[in-house]
Amino acid sequence: MNIFWEQVGSGLVTGGIYASVAxxxxxxxxxxxxxxxxxxxxxxxxxxxxxxxxxxxxxxxxAFALTVLISFIGxxxxxxxxxxxxxxxxxxxxxxxxxxxxxxxxxxxxxxYTYTLKSFPSPFPSQPLFGFxxxxxxxxxxxxxxxxxxxxxxAFFRFTPLGLAMRAAAQNPASARLVGIRxxxxxxxxxxxxxxxxxxxxxMVAPIVYLDPNMMSGxxxxAFAAALLGGIxxxxxxxxxxxxxxxxxxxxxxxxxxxxxxLSLALVLIVGVLIVKPAGLFGRALVTRV
Amino acid sequence: xxxxxxxxxxxxxxxxxxxxHGLSFSMEEGSITTxxxxxxxxKTTTLRAVCGMVKTRGEIAFDGQRIDARGTEDIxxxxxxxxxxxxxxxxxxxxxxxxxxxxxxxxxxHAVASDIERMYEYFxxxxxxxxxxxxxxxGGEQQMLAIARALMLKPHLLLLDEPSFGLAPLIVGQIFDxxxxxxxxxxxxxxxxxxxxxxxxxxxxxxxxxxTGRIVISGDAEAIRNDDSxxxxxxxx
Amino acid sequence: MMxxxxxxxxxxxxxxxxxxxxxxxxxxxxxxxxxxxxGYHTFQLTMVLVYSIALLGLxxxxxxxxxxxxxxxxxxxxxxxxxxxLMNSLNVPYWATLPASAAVxxxxxxLFGLPALRxxxxxxxxxxxxxxxxxxxxxxxxxFDAITGGSQGIVIxxxxxxxxxxxxxxxxxxxxxxxxxxVLFVLARNxxxxxxxxxxxxxxxxxxxxxxxxxxxxxxxxxxxxxxxMYTGIAGALGAIAVQFVAPDSFDIFxxxxxxxxxxxxxxxSIAGAVFGGVFIVFxxxxxxxxSKAAPWAIYGVFLIGFMYLMPGGVVAFLxxxxxxxxxxFRKAG
Numbered sequence: 001m002n003i004f005w006e007q008v009g010s011g012l013v014t015g016g017i018y019a020s021v022a023x024x025x026x027x028x029x030x031x032x033x034x035x036x037x038x039x040x041x042x043x044x045x046x047x048x049x050x051x052x053x054x055x056x057x058x059x060x061x062x063a064f065a066l067t068v069l070i071s072f073i074g075x076x077x078x079x080x081x082x083x084x085x086x087x088x089x090x091x092x093x094x095x096x097x098x099x100x101x102x103x104x105x106x107x108x109x110x111x112x113y114t115y116t117l118k119s120f121p122s123p124f125p126s127q128p129l130f131g132f133x134x135x136x137x138x139x140x141x142x143x144x145x146x147x148x149x150x151x152x153x154x155a156f157f158r159f160t161p162l163g164l165a166m167r168a169a170a171q172n173p174a175s176a177r178l179v180g181i182r183x184x185x186x187x188x189x190x191x192x193x194x195x196x197x198x199x200x201x202x203x204m205v206a207p208i209v210y211l212d213p214n215m216m217s218g219x220x221x222x223a224f225a226a227a228l229l230g231g232i233x234x235x236x237x238x239x240x241x242x243x244x245x246x247x248x249x250x251x252x253x254x255x256x257x258x259x260x261x262x263l264s265l266a267l268v269l270i271v272g273v274l275i276v277k278p279a280g281l282f283g284r285a286l287v288t289r290v
Numbered sequence: 291x292x293x294x295x296x297x298x299x300x301x302x303x304x305x306x307x308x309x310x311h312g313l314s315f316s317m318e319e320g321s322i323t324t325x326x327x328x329x330x331x332x333k334t335t336t337l338r339a340v341c342g343m344v345k346t347r348g349e350i351a352f353d354g355q356r357i358d359a360r361g362t363e364d365i366x367x368x369x370x371x372x373x374x375x376x377x378x379x380x381x382x383x384x385x386x387x388x389x390x391x392x393x394x395x396x397x398x399x400h401a402v403a404s405d406i407e408r409m410y411e412y413f414x415x416x417x418x419x420x421x422x423x424x425x426x427x428x429g430g431e432q433q434m435l436a437i438a439r440a441l442m443l444k445p446h447l448l449l450l451d452e453p454s455f456g457l458a459p460l461i462v463g464q465i466f467d468x469x470x471x472x473x474x475x476x477x478x479x480x481x482x483x484x485x486x487x488x489x490x491x492x493x494x495x496x497x498x499x500x501x502t503g504r505i506v507i508s509g510d511a512e513a514i515r516n517d518d519s520x521x522x523x524x525x526x527x
Numbered sequence: 528m529m530x531x532x533x534x535x536x537x538x539x540x541x542x543x544x545x546x547x548x549x550x551x552x553x554x555x556x557x558x559x560x561x562x563x564x565x566g567y568h569t570f571q572l573t574m575v576l577v578y579s580i581a582l583l584g585l586x587x588x589x590x591x592x593x594x595x596x597x598x599x600x601x602x603x604x605x606x607x608x609x610x611x612x613l614m615n616s617l618n619v620p621y622w623a624t625l626p627a628s629a630a631v632x633x634x635x636x637x638l639f640g641l642p643a644l645r646x647x648x649x650x651x652x653x654x655x656x657x658x659x660x661x662x663x664x665x666x667x668x669x670x671f672d673a674i675t676g677g678s679q680g681i682v683i684x685x686x687x688x689x690x691x692x693x694x695x696x697x698x699x700x701x702x703x704x705x706x707x708x709x710v711l712f713v714l715a716r717n718x719x720x721x722x723x724x725x726x727x728x729x730x731x732x733x734x735x736x737x738x739x740x741x742x743x744x745x746x747x748x749x750x751x752x753x754x755x756x757m758y759t760g761i762a763g764a765l766g767a768i769a770v771q772f773v774a775p776d777s778f779d780i781f782x783x784x785x786x787x788x789x790x791x792x793x794x795x796x797s798i799a800g801a802v803f804g805g806v807f808i809v810f811x812x813x814x815x816x817x818x819s820k821a822a823p824w825a826i827y828g829v830f831l832i833g834f835m836y837l838m839p840g841g842v843v844a845f846l847x848x849x850x851x852x853x854x855x856x857f858r859k860a861g
Binding site for chain 2: 179
């Protein structure tokens, strides 16, 4: 029974990370109806930047904050410079551009930092808190950080004028322009936030799986599954989906198919959700008028 | 006195199809002008052209400034508010959020809050539904919300596209009364596109009649209303 | 339009001759090359053909049917491993592995296509992306080790030229692959220019109208996926034989990405584009690593993005536009 709760515990930890990345994916999807295939590699690259800063001597939380800031700005720049020219291009062209980004970030990381695994520090103490055995201290810390990020984001979108404007721009760009919202910049901001969230996810997962350029490809896949499960246009759904996928992954890996094949669960989930209920648990079913 | 809005040789196209063929018209401050015509005459396109939502050639000047090359977000910030056909409400946001968005570009938070209150006085039904999702409001309520949101911008010019569309006559009457009040109290000029020519001519000071992207008749609204031959040939009643 | 009128004035024989001459020249070059270059270059040319076949498969799906696949590397891997396992464990001769790989991938593609027919655009891209990422772990799965050779993979012996022909192994493989490629290209051309091709384009451009006109789009879409996978699977088998080696990590998501890239750059709606794409996949990474020793894929990525801005129709569309423009210039001068 201990093993079961351990699996659930670590499932919640990784689930939180999937939830964050899934949220980033949904944010960009809501605003642009595009899925950012490069989200994982961007997060991985941000984590490497943090690693460089820490190795240059900066204290952890300073490096953390700087990385989030740089990622935020980077996301804005990428949207304005690289994505904007293909905003209205056919789906295939946009997918190719995203893949191009994926490839660039992956390759740059491999070039600058090599492909050897690096260890990434955890800011949380190594002694189990209160003797809690089912989740590691880093795990609890990671869940905590995830929840803080999610709450901050929710508050931002729900209660601030800028958050409201971003929601409006994502839902109805034409009407948003009619009230003076600069929709292009709202998109860029969305990308910035998504990149920032991704960087946090990367920094939380790196101590668990070790830092290497291919660190996030599995995470990205699970995040896709989570976003689809929750509903690709539902941020709340994405978060819940993330936790569900995390726990499911661990339980299925431990009891059903073994750890080597865990990733195929993501494939099964993705195809399964798309067949059975494409709108996901909380998304709105899209009815197309013939 | 310089006109509030003046268009000269306005042409507009959707892709390869040219819809407006050299319109020239003007509006004075605080006036109500209506654009009439059959479907496809170019009325909606004219409003869109003023707002920078469609590619244009020719000149449009608002309050002395050229606006024909500017983007919608900038034009709106100069004092033009547009209530598009189909209302354009943010259906997944609440009524109050829609109104707050109307005040997005304004600096003064307190003035925005008191303006929201004023909107609820013009449209009491909206106050009842302030926390409700805008998409669940009835057609008439959504139209009121769309107008209220536009007024939150404190515009000098209000563009209204077919406010009577799909609404019961009683509601339409209420909306037109409110528009008259707004025009008089807030000194907002109104450029009104309407299928319901009778009501539009009663509200407006001036009228332009469009036919396939050209102005065929222009003049005093009352004169046109009293001109039987014009009414019968062009307006169908 | 003007070109048709101008050439209609010539007799049929005169119309055919320039095209026949071009094809003949191409055939001479294609057959002569292996004798003019080194063994390694011949191997590279073989790989160009192999990837062209794979890209033809992908083009069928993406260009003609509008479905996006980021997972065709998985079908390539399936074809490659089928060939390798048959040759290694069952001593099947290399040429017999082709129909086997074709059959396996046709079925696999059709089965994946059945649910996939419900997905459009982005969602299909997601699902096939998942397929592409999941392939290497599946191939490395412990319990399949005995058959797949696990992470080490399987080594294949290069076949010799049959009937004692005076060709090296590389040259023979080149001609073998060339013959298969020509057959597959002709097959595809007939398929795509006929009723089937028109149905596919109808499904791509106006899916609802196509259904209303009686085109059974579910069957066509699943079949297209199957045939597309089949082509890529045959390519995989040929590739495995040429490279003489299969291992899980050669078939990761980057292979699928390469295919997508080659397809887009060559031109997704065209058969000729598949060859251009094949050339790109084989030679450009080399050029890229000459530009930047350390991060060739980054250059690849920049090239990709730039290409999307400048030539969204691919090389073939660009060439078509360029030749049309050139013809107009000559007509004005003449």
